[in-house]
Amino acid sequence: MIGPGWRQVILHCSIRLARRLVPVFLTSIMADTLSIVVVEKDRDQALLIVDSLRASGDHEIFVISEEAGLARRISERNPDIVLVDIASPSRDMLEELTLASSPMERPVAMFVDRSDQGLTKAAIEAGVSAYVVDGLQPDRIKPIIDAAIARFHMFHQVRTELAQTKRALQERKVIDRAKGILMKAQGIDEDAAYALLRKTAMAQGRKIVDVADALVTAAGLLS
Amino acid sequence: MTVQTLKAGFIPLVDAAPLIAAAEIGFAEEEGLKLDLVKAPSWSTLRDMLAVGQIDAAHMLSPVPVAAALGLGGVSARFDAVSVLSVNGNVVGVSEALAGRMRAQGYGFDFSDAVAAGEALIAATDGRLRIGVPFPFSMHAELLYYWLGALGLPAPQGIDVRTVPPPLMAEAMAAGEIDAFCVGEPWGSIAVENGVGTLLLPGAAIWGFAPEKVLAVRHGWADDQPDMTSRLIRALWRAGRWLSQPGSRELIADVLARREYLNVSSEILERALTGAFVISAQGDRRTRDKFVTFYDGAANFPWRSQAAWIGQRLAERMGLDREGAISAAKSVFRSDVYRQALSGQLADLPGASEKLEGAIAEPTEVASASGTLILQPDRFFDGQTFDPSAPQR
Numbered sequence: 001m002i003g004p005g006w007r008q009v010i011l012h013c014s015i016r017l018a019r020r021l022v023p024v025f026l027t028s029i030m031a032d033t034l035s036i037v038v039v040e041k042d043r044d045q046a047l048l049i050v051d052s053l054r055a056s057g058d059h060e061i062f063v064i065s066e067e068a069g070l071a072r073r074i075s076e077r078n079p080d081i082v083l084v085d086i087a088s089p090s091r092d093m094l095e096e097l098t099l100a101s102s103p104m105e106r107p108v109a110m111f112v113d114r115s116d117q118g119l120t121k122a123a124i125e126a127g128v129s130a131y132v133v134d135g136l137q138p139d140r141i142k143p144i145i146d147a148a149i150a151r152f153h154m155f156h157q158v159r160t161e162l163a164q165t166k167r168a169l170q171e172r173k174v175i176d177r178a179k180g181i182l183m184k185a186q187g188i189d190e191d192a193a194y195a196l197l198r199k200t201a202m203a204q205g206r207k208i209v210d211v212a213d214a215l216v217t218a219a220g221l222l223s
Numbered sequence: 224m225t226v227q228t229l230k231a232g233f234i235p236l237v238d239a240a241p242l243i244a245a246a247e248i249g250f251a252e253e254e255g256l257k258l259d260l261v262k263a264p265s266w267s268t269l270r271d272m273l274a275v276g277q278i279d280a281a282h283m284l285s286p287v288p289v290a291a292a293l294g295l296g297g298v299s300a301r302f303d304a305v306s307v308l309s310v311n312g313n314v315v316g317v318s319e320a321l322a323g324r325m326r327a328q329g330y331g332f333d334f335s336d337a338v339a340a341g342e343a344l345i346a347a348t349d350g351r352l353r354i355g356v357p358f359p360f361s362m363h364a365e366l367l368y369y370w371l372g373a374l375g376l377p378a379p380q381g382i383d384v385r386t387v388p389p390p391l392m393a394e395a396m397a398a399g400e401i402d403a404f405c406v407g408e409p410w411g412s413i414a415v416e417n418g419v420g421t422l423l424l425p426g427a428a429i430w431g432f433a434p435e436k437v438l439a440v441r442h443g444w445a446d447d448q449p450d451m452t453s454r455l456i457r458a459l460w461r462a463g464r465w466l467s468q469p470g471s472r473e474l475i476a477d478v479l480a481r482r483e484y485l486n487v488s489s490e491i492l493e494r495a496l497t498g499a500f501v502i503s504a505q506g507d508r509r510t511r512d513k514f515v516t517f518y519d520g521a522a523n524f525p526w527r528s529q530a531a532w533i534g535q536r537l538a539e540r541m542g543l544d545r546e547g548a549i550s551a552a553k554s555v556f557r558s559d560v561y562r563q564a565l566s567g568q569l570a571d572l573p574g575a576s577e578k579l580e581g582a583i584a585e586p587t588e589v590a591s592a593s594g595t596l597i598l599q600p601d602r603f604f605d606g607q608t609f610d611p612s613a614p615q616r
Contacts (some may be wrong), residue, residue: 067391068398089388092265095359096386098296101540121275129271 034140035060037077039070039084039094049083049151056147071096081141082131083148086124094131119145128152171209178212181219227451228257232269233282235262235485236389236434237408237495240475241517242282244462248479250450253461254454257604262483265416266358273441274300280455283439283583290360292551293543299601301442304530305560306456308436308463310522311424312495312515313363314411315340317403318396321347322421333422333511334477334502337428337604341374344423348402352376355387355395355404363405366429372606378498393417407435408495408515409487415501416491422502425511430581432601434529437556443561453564460523460570465573472496513599515602520586520599521573523561528577531611553577571596580609609611 036059040046046063053061064073070093074082084091119142123129126149132141175197182193197215201208231246233239245251245259248505261278262270266287273281273496288302289301317325321344326332330343345351354369356363364384371382387395392406393414404414405426414420426433438459441596446453476496480489494500498514516522534552558576566572574590581603588597603609 068395068400071386086268087264087270089265091267092358092388093386095267095296099359124268124271124275124277129268139488 016214033058033060034081034144035077035079036062036081036083036144037074037079038063039065039074039088039090041065041067041088045055045155048155049148052147052151055142055145057142067093068083080133082142082143084129084131086127087151088131092127097131123149123152126150126152127156174209174216175212178215181215226252226255226257227453227454228259229280229451230259230261230265230278231280231282232261232272232278234266234389234516235487236282236312236436237411237479237485237492238312238515239484240466240479240496241284241308241436241459241462243479243484244466244471244475245458248462248465248474250461250465251455251458252445253427254458256451256454256458257311258458261317262558264433266361270298270300270302273302273439274298276441279444279451280442281439283437284358284361285434285437285529286357286360286362286533286537287366288437288439288555289530289552290537292555293534293537293540293541293548294362295537301472302555303527303557303560304437304439304525304555305445305452305557305564306354306459306523307434307525308434308438308459308517308523310435310520311425311427311430311513311514312435313405313407314416314422314500315367315403315405315421315424315426316396316422317344318399318401318420318450319504322423332423332502332507334422334500334511335428337424338374340369340424340428343414344403345371345374345376352379352403353383353385353395353401354408355385355401357386357389357390357406359384360384360531360565361535362426362433362435363407365533366426366433367405368540369536370429370604372591381386393419396420399528409485409491412491412494412500413487415504421498421504422509425514427511427514429604430601431484431603432516432522432583432599434525435515437525440516445557446561448562449563452560455568456564458521460518460565463523465519467516468518474613516599521570521596522599523570524573525556525558525561526576526580526611527556528579528611529557529579531577532609535609572596577611579609581606582608594615 036053038046038049039060040049040063044064050061050063053059062077072089074097082094084094087217123145127149130145132149177199179190179193182188182196183190197208197211201211231242233242242260246260251258257441263272266284269281269475270287272278281613282329288304291298291300293300312463323345325343326349328343354367371558378383387401389406389410390547392404392410395401396404396414397419411422414424465473465494472493476489476492479485479492480487485492496509499507531549535545560574571591571593573596581601583601584597587595597598
């Protein structure tokens with residue numbers, strides 16, 4: 001049966017779309033499995049998302065990795081839910097679907113659970129956005145959104161860690177080069193060169209890497 | 224004055240310049256603000272970040288807050304446009320194949336006459352014209368529907384308007400998915416650089432004074448934070464005034480070119496800022512004075528009549544009640560909040576908050592607080608006017 005809370009997930013229902021609501025209900029009541037489209041370019045990430053969603057229930061999942069003609073490809077699939085990385089510029093192509101310009105299309109809305117603002121916020125912060133067809137019950141959507149949030153949250157963490165590692169490596173390289181320049185110019189050993197960098201940084205209230213970077217730049221200009 | 228930090232989102236476009244200048248050149252600082260700028264990957268994500276409170280203010284397509292007020296699109300949030308960040312700044316371009324057919328029919332690509340350009344475009348098109356725009360609710364889409372509709376192409380049925388993110392516009396054209404586009408700079412010039420498109424018209428040739436991007440905040444925020452809102456509006460007004468000086472162009476182009484902002488060469492960015500365009504891969508040059516306006520002619524003033532024009536166009540296309548749409552649209556462009564921020568000191572403000580859109584053919588002096596305000600031409604290419612209080616069209 002249609003739960004009393006169904007309205008809470010529908011934010012958008014233009015006058016033109018309203019008259020089609022009844023048949024849409026019937027489809028969603030009768031369908032046992034949900035059809036989900038995942039828009040994701042990266043194949044490995046897509047597989048991980050699909051795994052998480054499978055664990056949350058028996059769904060029919062389809063991955064679209066091509067940006068070209070995205071709105072058309074999604075319309076052809078006619079899914080109940082679309083999940084997309086909010087970092088993807090092609091997300092704007094999905095906004096077209098909210099207008100459902102042809103009578104054959106099913107109207108979709110971005111998932112915003114009004115009974116639980118936190119869930120929408122969590123989704124956006126984790127980096128995933130979900131578009132949901134009109135008439136789906138919140139209790140059917142929630143496990144899917146939860147699974148997607150958890151998965152995207154992990155992606156986000158991995159990305160942050162990767163960026164940190166990269167930055168650390170980069171900083172290390174700059175410091176090594178600066179040490180080399182000092183060792184050559186001052187005829188000192190590596191430890192003394194590092195101590196000099198650290199002393200200068202402390203005296204100027206700057207980070208060691210910033211001092212090293214300035215030295216490398218200056219040396220580049222002078223050479 | 225204590226320094227307050229505000230988070231503001233932007234999309235990498237030349238018309239993000241006021242926000243970037245406010246943060247980088249010191250205009251925010253002058254108002255005791257620290258602007259933390261966040262680059263957003265798409266208009267929908269930027270809108271959602273603002274809706275859930277991840278950011279306080281956003282660079283926003285002028286029709287987005289109007290569409291939200293009409294209940295259109297996939298969001299339930301409401302926004303206020305507290306100032307206009309830029310007027311005009313879009314460019315219409317066509318694919319090389321289409322440009323070739325237009326040339327063969329004798330069209331000269333003057334980059335100014337919208338009637339001649341539109342007629343040549345329609346004559347050279349076989350089948351349904353596929354045009355890329357950055358977002359379903361955008362001045363780009365509105366200008367195209369208005370322009371091609373007035374020239375006899377039934378809009379929206381006669382044209383296939385598709386959403387293509389600006390950085391992917393050149394790619395979509397190269398892949399043959401679109402025949403034409405209307406996009407903000409530098410993405411039109413990038414299509415020219417990549418040899419896939421020829422520029423046909425500046426957006427200003429269709430509507431001489433179209434509000435392009437607005438400074439948007441969550442509905443209610445401006446009323447809860449009047450001081451912060453005023454400071455932000457003033458900082459952006461100062462940034463716009465600075466940007467309007469020819470001497471600023473080179474510097475802002477260099478700043479915008481940086482990786483954290485547009486990551487596009489400053490030479491390409493300068494085209495929109497100076498109005499000196501290369502319109503084709505063959506190197507044809509055309510100039511357009513005031514291609515994008517950040518300050519002149521009270522550009523930052525959020526005219527309620529501009530919002531009304533957008534509202535009535537959306538209502539017409541979506542089958543909504545016109546009167547209701549116009550009044551909802553007007554309430555979104557907060558000329559009251561803008562006045563509060565700038566009255567009595569810096570800017571001269573117009574006496575009225577609505578005007579007859581499309582009625583100014585020459586720079587015109589209008590009634591204002593100190594009587595010196597000169598409005599710039601705002602004509603529609605077909606000479607129509609729009610009266611926000613008596614909408615018959």
